[in-house]
Every structure is written in C-alpha cells, then in structure tokens.
Amino acid sequence: MIVADNTNNDHINAPIVIIGGGAGGLELATKLGRYYKKRQQRVVLVDQNRTHIWKPLLHEVAAGALDSEIDGVDYLAIAHKNGFTFQLGTMIDLNRESKTVYLAPLIDDAQQLVLEKRELNYSKLIFALGSITNDFGTEGAAQNCIFLDSPKSAQNFHTLLLNEFLKLQDDTSKDTLEISIVGAGATGVELSAELYKTTELLKTYGYTHLHNNRLKVRIIESGPRLLPALPERIANSTQIELEKLGVEIILNTFVTKVEATGLYTKDGNFIKSNISVWAAGIKAPEFLQGLAGLETNKINQLIVNQDLITTLDDSIYAIGDCAHCIMPDGSKVPPRAQSAHQMASNVFTNIKSAEQGKELKPYLYVDYGSLVSLSTYSTIGSLMGNMTKGSMFIEGRLARIVYISLYRMHQMVIFGKAKTLLIMLVNKLNKRLRPNLKLH
Ligand SMILES: Cc1cc2nc3c(=O)[nH]c(=O)nc-3n(C[C@H](O)[C@H](O)[C@H](O)COP(=O)(O)OP(=O)(O)OC[C@H]3O[C@@H](n4cnc5c(N)ncnc54)[C@H](O)[C@@H]3O)c2cc1C
Incomplete structure (x- = not known):
C-alpha cells in the first residue's frame, strides 16, 4: 500500500481532503486552496478523472455540440494555480478511526497497474462525489442502455451515434435511426433536442442523405408529464417545442426490460430502438451505503445536518448529489448544480468559521x-x-x-x-x- 500523501502521516497536520472534483467539489477545492495558500493547512482534491467537465454539459458532449478534449479542465493545472494538490484516483473505502481514505489501485486502459492501492490521511473530509444513474434494477438496462454519468460515457454515446449516422448515410434503404430515452427529466429532454441539432449539422458536413425525419427520438416516461420536478407550464411549453422537432413523447409508460434491439413496457409493448439511453433517476455511488458506519439513505446518499456535516462524524461533510439534506420546511435539497454550488460556498464559509471559533452558518437551499x-x-x-x-x-x-x-x-x-x-x-x-x- 502506498501512502498517497507522504508528507504527512498523522491526522493532526493532515490535509483537508475533498473527494470528487465536480460542480461542488472543484469549487470548494479552489476556494479552500486559495484561502490556505499561505497558511500551514494543505488541501487535497481526489478525482477519478484527470480533467473536469461540468456535468450539466454532458448531453452536449454526447451529441457532439461540445468537445470534452477541448473544454475539459485539467485538475493538475487548476490545483497548481490555486494552492491545492490533486490526486488522481477512485476512493473505495474509509477508516474513520485512523481518519484514512483508501484509493483503488490505478489501472490504465491496457489493464496495466500504474499505482498500487493508496491511503490518504485527512483532518477534514468532504464527500463531493456526485451521483450515478439509477436504473432501479430494471432487467437488461445496465447491459443495453447508455448512462450519461461521466465524460467517458458521453463520449462513447457520441461515437456510437456517429457510427449509426454513417450506416444511415451509407444505406439509403434503411429508413430511420431510432433512439429511446427513458426518463423525461432535464437530461432526457435536453439530449433529445441536441440530437436533432446534430442531424441538422451533419447534413451540412456532407451527410446529404441525413434528414431529421430519418431520426426518431422517443422519450419514455412513467409519469403523466415531462419534467416532473419543474413547473407544469415549463413542461407544457417544452413538450410543444420537442414535438415540433419530431420527438415522440410516450407518457404513463413503465419500462420493464431492455434488450439490445429495444425496450419492453409494462403494458406488454415492445419499442424498437437502435440506441437506448437511461436517464430516469439518480443514486449516490454504491460503496457509500453504510460506509464506515456513516448514516445513508436508500439511494446511498450520506445523511447530513443543516451544517452539511454527516450525522455521526463531525469531521466529515457531504455536498452536492451525494448528500441527503433536509431543509427546515421538510423539503429535500434537489440534486442540481445550483445546490452543489451553494453547498460548496457554505462549507467553505463554515470551515473558516470553525477555524476562527465562530458560529457555523446553517445551509439554506435557495431555488433561483x-x-x-x-x-x-x-x-x-x-x-x-x-x-x-x-x-x-x-x-x-x-x-x-x-x-x-x-x-x-x-x-x-x-x-x-x-x-x-x-x-x-x-x-x-x-x-x-x-x-x-x-x-x-
Ligand atoms: C446531462 C445532465 C444535465 C444536467 N443539467 C442540469 C441543469 O441544467 N441544471 C442543474 O442544476 N443540474 C443539472 N444536472 C445535474 C447536475 O449536473 C448535478 O446535480 C451536479 O453536477 C452535482 O454536482 P456534484 O458536485 O455533487 O457532483 P458532480 O458534478 O457529478 O461531480 C462528482 C465528481 O466526483 C468524481 N467521483 C465520483 N466518484 C468518485 C470516487 N469514488 N473517487 C473519486 N472521484 C469520484 C467524479 O469523477 C466527478 O468529477 C444535470 C445532470 C446531467 C447528467
């Protein structure tokens, strides 16, 4: 086992460690890094990727509107500029007594071992590792659907899409490319529109046989309307716009099984599909469930109090999609970029306040x-x-x-x-x- 942060072994002088450099974690690391730049306290950010892409842009990466190789932000460069350290790695375990996090062995694309399993001590630990797609155990979904969870999966979708368009261009007798998106939340809705734009643009790059009517995008939603988390007026206007583009919206329909060629619904129908995308729910990563005895909910989120501190350990915080935080009015903070952004600011303020012996400021979600x-x-x-x-x-x-x-x-x-x-x-x-x- 390698000690990843070998300048320090005892947790008294150990760094503040942030796991996950996404919408919340990277902002927090940057703020803390700048604040502590000239002080003794070190800040370490751990992420499983070398570059950062803001997650709400992933559907644009999938459709090709954004190039993750150009728009990706290098963690090492941001760390160097802002006074924190970056560790490439995937957190897999935690020991709360010794205040140690464990990172999985680092394996490259050719399956060669780059680094052994590592350990990292912390004085304060902040979980900011986001969420992954929740397929609710639906048969065949994990094997046959694309989940837009990471830049890599978005890029895989993009390659698959270009290959399918290539087949369409080559074989004019093949009538349509059928894409099914399960879930009518923001991800599904935004992706469907981007796909029509991609088709339109490809036509200008020589795919002359490609017309929007050769693309059939279907959104399949178990509830009675699009965008269940947003006001009805937005959902209605969105539906009108999507139908104008040619998107077929299938509501009140529950997907029970997915195969390579399509999806089965609860009412016994089969929907043919060349590419299927699952965008119907989220959960925090599985390894968080009951991790080191910390309290978690059914979807693996760490339960935090109003100061975003985990209920059983006051040296551990959680922010963003991996946190379960209830507001004084009983509502749950939604998994959104604006929540992650606000939570990062709150934890930054509170870490400074704690250091200065000031009272902590409880987090209040503001929906803009x-x-x-x-x-x-x-x-x-x-x-x-x-x-x-x-x-x-x-x-x-x-x-x-x-x-x-x-x-x-x-x-x-x-x-x-x-x-x-x-x-x-x-x-x-x-x-x-x-x-x-x-x-x-
Ligand atoms: C396609 C799409 C569109 C969206 N659109 C919107 C929108 O318009 N508005 C909005 O408010 N929200 C939107 N969201 C939701 C928003 O992206 C998330 O709520 C937000 O990114 C959560 O921020 P976070 O910091 O909690 O996690 P993330 O931004 O997901 O960051 C988590 C980071 O943790 C890293 N990580 C994960 N596991 C580990 C591990 N074990 N070890 C090390 N690193 C790890 C990941 O690599 C990642 O960098 C969208 C989401 C998607 C998928």
Missing part, C-alpha cells in the same frame, strides 16, 4: 429557478427569487443567457473573472475556426 435548454432551438424556464417576487416564466434569448450564466458562475469560481472572459472570447473565436460539431 430552473431552465431547460433545447439546443439552439429554444430555452424555457422560470426564475425565482426576491427580484421576481415568486416564479417568473421566461423563454428565448433571455432564458438562454440565464441558462449559460449558471455555467459562467462555475467558471468564475474556478478561473476568476478575467480568465472566464478570455475563455468566452476563445469560445467565440472557436465558433468561427472550428466545426460546429465534434465530427470524431
């Missing part, structure tokens, strides 16, 4: 609204907050600007204002210099 992006066709949503005095429905250009601003906020935390503006400029230039679609 929800937006759904239907590629370049439309953006629909609602804004909440003091300024809007309740919920305000928005769509079109304004909605698009607000939608993008959530990502800009994330970039600003990581890069600062000036560099974010530069990135925006480079993106604009790239739009002129590079293809509008990732073609490989």
Whole structure:
C-alpha cells in the first residue's frame, strides 16, 4: 500500500481532503486552496478523472455540440494555480478511526497497474462525489442502455451515434435511426433536442442523405408529464417545442426490460430502438451505503445536518448529489448544480468559521429557478427569487443567457473573472475556426 500523501502521516497536520472534483467539489477545492495558500493547512482534491467537465454539459458532449478534449479542465493545472494538490484516483473505502481514505489501485486502459492501492490521511473530509444513474434494477438496462454519468460515457454515446449516422448515410434503404430515452427529466429532454441539432449539422458536413425525419427520438416516461420536478407550464411549453422537432413523447409508460434491439413496457409493448439511453433517476455511488458506519439513505446518499456535516462524524461533510439534506420546511435539497454550488460556498464559509471559533452558518437551499435548454432551438424556464417576487416564466434569448450564466458562475469560481472572459472570447473565436460539431 502506498501512502498517497507522504508528507504527512498523522491526522493532526493532515490535509483537508475533498473527494470528487465536480460542480461542488472543484469549487470548494479552489476556494479552500486559495484561502490556505499561505497558511500551514494543505488541501487535497481526489478525482477519478484527470480533467473536469461540468456535468450539466454532458448531453452536449454526447451529441457532439461540445468537445470534452477541448473544454475539459485539467485538475493538475487548476490545483497548481490555486494552492491545492490533486490526486488522481477512485476512493473505495474509509477508516474513520485512523481518519484514512483508501484509493483503488490505478489501472490504465491496457489493464496495466500504474499505482498500487493508496491511503490518504485527512483532518477534514468532504464527500463531493456526485451521483450515478439509477436504473432501479430494471432487467437488461445496465447491459443495453447508455448512462450519461461521466465524460467517458458521453463520449462513447457520441461515437456510437456517429457510427449509426454513417450506416444511415451509407444505406439509403434503411429508413430511420431510432433512439429511446427513458426518463423525461432535464437530461432526457435536453439530449433529445441536441440530437436533432446534430442531424441538422451533419447534413451540412456532407451527410446529404441525413434528414431529421430519418431520426426518431422517443422519450419514455412513467409519469403523466415531462419534467416532473419543474413547473407544469415549463413542461407544457417544452413538450410543444420537442414535438415540433419530431420527438415522440410516450407518457404513463413503465419500462420493464431492455434488450439490445429495444425496450419492453409494462403494458406488454415492445419499442424498437437502435440506441437506448437511461436517464430516469439518480443514486449516490454504491460503496457509500453504510460506509464506515456513516448514516445513508436508500439511494446511498450520506445523511447530513443543516451544517452539511454527516450525522455521526463531525469531521466529515457531504455536498452536492451525494448528500441527503433536509431543509427546515421538510423539503429535500434537489440534486442540481445550483445546490452543489451553494453547498460548496457554505462549507467553505463554515470551515473558516470553525477555524476562527465562530458560529457555523446553517445551509439554506435557495431555488433561483430552473431552465431547460433545447439546443439552439429554444430555452424555457422560470426564475425565482426576491427580484421576481415568486416564479417568473421566461423563454428565448433571455432564458438562454440565464441558462449559460449558471455555467459562467462555475467558471468564475474556478478561473476568476478575467480568465472566464478570455475563455468566452476563445469560445467565440472557436465558433468561427472550428466545426460546429465534434465530427470524431
Ligand atoms: C446531462 C445532465 C444535465 C444536467 N443539467 C442540469 C441543469 O441544467 N441544471 C442543474 O442544476 N443540474 C443539472 N444536472 C445535474 C447536475 O449536473 C448535478 O446535480 C451536479 O453536477 C452535482 O454536482 P456534484 O458536485 O455533487 O457532483 P458532480 O458534478 O457529478 O461531480 C462528482 C465528481 O466526483 C468524481 N467521483 C465520483 N466518484 C468518485 C470516487 N469514488 N473517487 C473519486 N472521484 C469520484 C467524479 O469523477 C466527478 O468529477 C444535470 C445532470 C446531467 C447528467
């Protein structure tokens, strides 16, 4: 076993360790790293990937609207700039008594061992490792569906999609490419619109036989409407827009089994499908269930109190999708990027407060609204907050600007204002210099 952080073996001077550099974890590592840069306290971020892609953009990676190789952020570079250390690895276990986390042996793509199992001591531990797709044990789903959980799975989907389009272009007698998306949440809805955009763009790159009517995207949802977590008005407008594009929306339909060629529904129907995507629910990673005796819920989330500290160990926090946090009104904080962002800020403030002997500030989730992006066709949503005095429905250009601003906020935390503006400029230039679609 290798001691990953070999500058320190005792947990008194051990670093603050953050597991997961996503929407919440990377923001927290950056803030803590900058704060502690000139102090004795070290901060270590662990992630299973070398680069960071903001998860709400994964459907764009899948459709090819975004190139993860260009837009991915190198953890090592961010760490170096902001005063924290990065460890590449996958956390697999925890010992709370010795305050040690364990990272799995690091194996490369050719199945060669790169690093043995490692251990890392911590003074404070923050879980920020997000969620994975929940297929609720549906027969054949894990084997035959794509889960948009990681940049790698999104890239795999993209390659599969390009191959299917290649077959369509080559064989004009083959009428349609059928794609089924299980789940009408934001992921399913946004992906379906992106797929029509991909088809449109590919036509301009020489796929002359490709027409939108040769693509059939179906969204299959067990509930009575699209976007169950969002206001009905957004769902209705979204449905109209998607149907205009050609998406078939099948509601009140429960998928019971998935095979390589399609899906079976509870009412006995078979829906033919060349590519099936499961986007119907989330759960925290399995290894969290009962990890080191910590309290977890049915979907493996760590139960935290109002200070985002786990109920049985006050040196361990959890933020983002892997945390189960109940607000004073009894509502549960939803698994969203804005929750992860707010939780990261709260834990940062509280770690500083604890150090200065000040009172901790309880976390209160503030819902600023929800937006759904239907590629370049439309953006629909609602804004909440003091300024809007309740919920305000928005769509079109304004909605698009607000939608993008959530990502800009994330970039600003990581890069600062000036560099974010530069990135925006480079993106604009790239739009002129590079293809509008990732073609490989
Ligand atoms: C396609 C899609 C679209 C979405 N759109 C929106 C949207 O429009 N608005 C919105 O608010 N939310 C959206 N969400 C939800 C949002 O992405 C999540 O709620 C948010 O990313 C959660 O942040 P997090 O920090 O908890 O986890 P993540 O951002 O998922 O980050 C978790 C990190 O932990 C790492 N990790 C996981 N396990 C381990 C391990 N064992 N060891 C080491 N590292 C590990 C991962 O590599 C990852 O980097 C969307 C999600 C998807 C999939």
